[in-house]
Amino acid sequence: MAKGLSAFILAVIWSIVLCSANLSAANKLYDTLEEKWDPEALGNHRAVVTVDKAAEIAAVRIEWRRPDTEPENKGIIVIDERTGKAIDNVLAVSVNREAGKFLFQPRSGEGRYFFYYMPYELTGTYYPKVEYNEPDYGSHGDWLKDAALDQDQLNKLFEQSPKAEVIRIESINEFSDFVPMEMIATTAETEELISQNLQKDFLLFPESRLNPIRMKHDLPLKWIEPGPSNIFQGNARKGEFYVFQIGLFAARKSVDRVQVEFSGLMDPTNEKAVPATAFSSFNTGGISWDGSRFAKNISVEKGDIQPLWIGVQIPKDIEAGTYNSDITVKAGGESQSMELELEVSSETAPNAGDDEPWLQSRLRWLNSRIALDDEIFEPYKPVSVDGRTVSILGRKMTIADDGLLASIDSHFTPEVTGISTEATKVLDKPLKLVLENQDANIMQLESSDITIDKVGPGTVKWTAASSAGPLEVICNAVAEFDGFVGYSLEISSSETVSLKDIRLQIPMSPTASKYMMGLGRKGGFAPDEYSWKWAVEKNQDGAWIGGVNAGLQFSLRDENYRRPLNTNFYQLNPLLMPKSWDNDGKGGCELRRDDDGGITVTAYSGPRTIQPGEKLYYNFNLLITPFKPIDMRSVWNTRFYHSYKPIDQIAEVGANTVNIHHATPINPYINYPFIRPEQMKDYIDQAHKRDMRVKIYYTVRELANRAAELFALRSLGDEIFSSGPGGGYSWLQEHLREDYIAGWYVDRYRDASVVNSGTSRWHNYYLEGLNWLTKNVGIDGIYIDDLAFDRTVMKRLRKILERNRPDPMIDLHSANQFNPRDGFANSANLYLEHFPYIDRLWFGEYFEYDLGPDYWLVEVSGIPFGLTGEMLQDGGNPWRGMIYGMTARAPRNEYPKRLWKVWDEFGIQDSRMLGYWSDNCPVRTSRPDVAVSAFVKEGETMIALASWADEDVKVQLQIDWDELGLDKDRSKLYAKTIEGFQPQKVFRPDEAITVPAGKGWLLGIRE
Known part of the structure; x- marks a missing residue:
């Protein structure tokens, strides 16, 4: 037996340790919310002290063996069990991590007294701040008023005073216990x-x-x-x-x-x-x-x-x-x-x-490699290679001698609901790598043979080499079935060479130069000129430029790129500035509109000297948009209910797709949906009997502290969890203590989370967890609340769902990240690489629904990328949302179910959606600030009008009656009563329609 272990340790601590070791974790995941007292008033830990006879003063030594540092700087609250009141007269003789010695006045005499030794004050809600009470010892009234209270006298008084006894040490609940693995050895x-x-x-x-x-x-x-x-x-x-x-x-x-x-x-x-x-x-x-x-x-x-x-x-x-x-x-x-x-x-x-x-x-x-293969899934098609032409779903690209893309064509229809034989150019001219010497002369690159290798159904790779004098450029590229093209340009020199610039030029076609988002610009119409510089405080490394049915995103990467944190945490782990592109602040991007209306992007890096043997990597990724046709029938038939309620209650609303958030009875802990699988399965089984789908909140950004593997993951250093300043809810401070970032917190379940790192093995676990949930619980998909992984993980995720569930679904939510904390990132641009694999968007808190239709189209709707979505912030704007086929999600607002009813009465599932962005839209308005979309079917059409004007305005409709297949003279426009949306009204075809400011109409047209 180690020396110095007291009878207290033998009788009390070891019994607690052994019982806890044998029983506490044996068959539970600490799924309890029971608390023995109010932790926000008293903290989470106490010593139960007994006084066997009345005395004016009592001394007690609490051998608490605490894992926290500097306990001498934390306060103590002593509660008299009999009165329930705090005792003011308490003096600390000594306090350290091993034990505390105290003198106190047991006012009720014989009985029990509770020493709460880590009380704190909690402020905030979802990101709480906990401050531990400072020591506040003292003598009040006549108690010890004549005693000398220097340290020597305190020690002497302690030895002379009647001794109280510690009968046990308790925590607020079992989950907060320090035993057996957090009681320190002396x-x-x-x-x-x-x-x-x-x-x-x-x-x-x-x-x-x-x-x-x-x-x-x-x-x-x-x-x-x-x-x-x-x-x-x-x-x-x-x-x-x-x-x-x-x-x-x-x-x-x-x-x-x-x-x-x-x-x-x-x-x-x-x-x-x-x-x-x-x-x-x-x-x-x-x-x-x-x-x-x-x-x-x-x-x-x-x-x-x-x-x-x-x-x-x-x-x-x-x-x-x-x-x-x-x-x-x-x-x-x-x-x-x-x-x-x-x-x-x-x-x-x-x-x-x-x-x-x-x-x-x-x-x-x-260590799983689940779904890490080159297989594809619907609606995508295998990559086709014909010479130097690579074809994928709805898009075609050709490869030049230097390995860069010479052309990109899109075959998506203007409505993005189908694929046609007609091509829309994305590039006006080939991509070009420019090497400019110190004399401002362009060095002419000569290319050698190019090698193209089709890896499998989903991937093609190619390699090309070029040279100019002592400089050599090795191009390694890959293209995949979803529209991703990745480049690594390795530049080296056989001798010392000084250059004025190395830059990449991306000449966009006029058709694909209408809109832009990224590089510090909100989504909307593209500017004629724009300049941008690298800055670590900005989560920006590229932009999307395009038309609705033909576009391109570029992102410039370091060869050691790691995904930064996002959504409130970007500044704690920001973007790695690319050594090549940034060039110590000399690099940046210039956008300039050419005379023909096309925009040329120039990503420059500025002057530099390349030494022999040095290798520079000018890496960049491209995403060719749209990714897939929009299935509008599926859009109209999918009605979200974003809340945990009884299945019968949800069915009454008319919803058929239920999103179960965390902090709910069947999914209480964030991103760890494994604690109540039986209850979750029972709920999902009920939904399936009603032909309803259930998706759950499950993502990677933070992880609940109740995860069974939490401390095993902590043992991996910063591989799984991001390093950081600590803090947050009391449980985290008391049990993790240091080097973490506190994440989302839900007080109802005392669910305190820790922020994950950017990309790690945890994503393998996450995917296996999804596999387990689909097979054992029957979830129909997932709801992702912002993304903390890359497209490789997302591909694997989609394959697991496709292989395990019929008609699976993924929807992505994001709060607007265009703010200083998040590095002024555009959510759609930030997550664009994931869009080929998801089904719906929900953008989101803080999105600016008062901005124009161009902002809505690019940043909110998802349409230019082959997606649709719903609105969130303040319920969105239902009139503007209808222009893009969007509503809010029930039950946050009542109007979705009212619109669903009108949709079904009209039969919108059988219509073709022709938005104002398409030249094929058969209805136009007389004002640019009033937009219109048409939902056309045989014999009847529905149109949505929405105003961005600051005041009520009158608009005249310009209708192509032949396209509608209707006789103007026999037709009328009618508005059905929709509570909170519009009154009943009938309009003549030539009648000017008054559109209220910020609102609109949903009108039927029929003979």
Whole structure:
């Protein structure tokens, strides 16, 4: 037994530790909201102290063994159990992490007193701020008024005073407990343990998966008595992915190059039953989000602990019995062995144990390559290559000698609802890489052979080489089925060369130069001239320029590009300035409209010198839009209900697609929808019986603190969670303590989240989680609240849904990110690479619905990209929304169900939508600030009018009656009564229609 452990420790703490270790995590995920007292008044932790007889003064020593730093700077509140009132007369004799010694006045005499030792004040809502109370000790009234209160006298008075007894330490609930893994060993205990193991630089502590190692800088008390060990014994089931931990304690010095090696599992006859390849060491390496393998160089500072999470896949057909493996841990040139002894039962674990998250088997999901293939899905078509022409759904491109695109054509109809044989040019001339020497002369690049290789149904790659004097340009490019084209231009020189500029020119056709968003401009009409410079505080690296049915996004990337954080957190982990394009602030972009009306984009990098052997990477991505035809029948038939309500109640509204947010009874914790799967499945089953779909909030941006794998993920450093200043809700501060970014918080469920990093193995887990949800719960899709992953992950996500569910659906929500905090990013531009894989947009809080139709078309509607959406901020504007086929989402507003009723009465599902943006629209208005869209079907047409005028205006309709197939003289325009939208009214075809400011009409036309 370690020296200095008191009878209190033996009788109280160890009983708590052992009970908690055996029971607390065994079959639950802390899915409890029960609280023993009000934490916002008293904090989350207390010592229960008993006084056995009345006295004017009592002394108590609380051996709390706290994991927080500087407890001496946090206050104490003492509550008299009998009166429920706070005791003012409390003095601190000494306070440190190991224990606190106090003098207090037990006003009620004999009885119990509660010492709340981490009280705090909480302010804010979704991003709360917690400040812990400062110490406020003192003597009031006559209590100790004549006593000398210097430290020596306090110590003496403590020794002389009657002693109160600590009978237990409690937390607000089990989820907030510090036991067993966050009760620190004392300095003396740690030093003694080290002194007993002086021959080793690091010590190994095997630990059960049920007790995740939580502390980085302190040994837990739980490890002191048994000490380090070279054996771990566990119990596994057949087919289970069995997980355990080894805590590496850098006892005598810092160590690096931590590695873990396995021998495989040997059966009782010493035959190898499970190969070493069945083992995984998650902390030392794995498989990244893009399928590539990686290794990590782990360093552990002296005095710190590094958890090593290890898993082994037990075969389903293995014989029950005892199996052994030798595990070797190497660090800093030292090697130590540990024996793993596994008792495998005759029971088989369903789904490798994945149905029980607390068993940590899902950690294997981190290394998943699920859906990482080149297969495609509807409506996309395989990539076709004919010589240097590459064809994909609705688009065609040709490749020039230098590997850059010579032409891009779009075959989407002006309405983006179909594909035609007629081509619309995207580029006016080929893309051009320009090398300008110091004398302002353009260096002529000479190209050699180009190699084109069709990788599979979804991908084609090509390589080309060009040279100009000592300069060489290697072009590596890839094009995919969705309209993505990625370029890496490697520029090197055989001798020192100084250049005035290296720039890329993108000449857009006049048709594809009407609109723009990005580079600090809100979406809308494209300017004739525009200049832009790189700035790290701006989440900007490119723009989209185009017409409705033909456009192009370009984004300029560093060769070590990493996805920055977004949505409130951009400035904490911003864009990596590209070494090539930015060139220490010399680079930027110029846009200029040519005489023929086309815009040429020039991405320049400015003067620089290239040394022999130096390689510069001018990387950029292109997205050719639109991505897919809009299925308007599906649009009209999909009616959202964005709230958790009984299925019957939702059906009464007329909705058929339910989005279940987090912070709801069946999905309480953000981005961890695995805590109440039975309740979720029951709800979804009810919906399916009514032919309704249910999608859930599930994304990657932050992760709930109730995730079973939270501390295992923390052990991976900043791989999964972003480094940051900490703070946030009290649970995070008390259990994570440092180096994290606090995310969204929901008080109803005490759901405190942590912000994820940009791209990581967590995306593999996320995708496997989606796979599990589709197969075991039956979700029909997901609702994504802003995006924190790239298009590779989104492709995999869509494939999982397509392969597991009939008619799956993804919709994307975003708040407007055009603000300083988010780096003035346009949400549609930021997420454009994901649009080929989603079905609907919901843009969103803070979008500026008072801006013009050009803003609506580009930033809100989704139409130029093959999507549609709904409105959110203040319910949107229903008249303007109808122009683009949009409503708000029930039940936030009443008008969607009223519009749905009119749609169904008209039969809008059978109509063709012809918006004002299409030359084929058969109805026009006499004013540019009043827009019109027509929904045309045989024998009848519906038109939507919407005004952007500041006052009521009269408009005259210009109707192509032949296109409508109607006789003007026999036709009338009629408005049905729609509560809150319009009154009933009939108009003659030639009658001027008064359109109220900011409103409009929904009119039927028939004979």
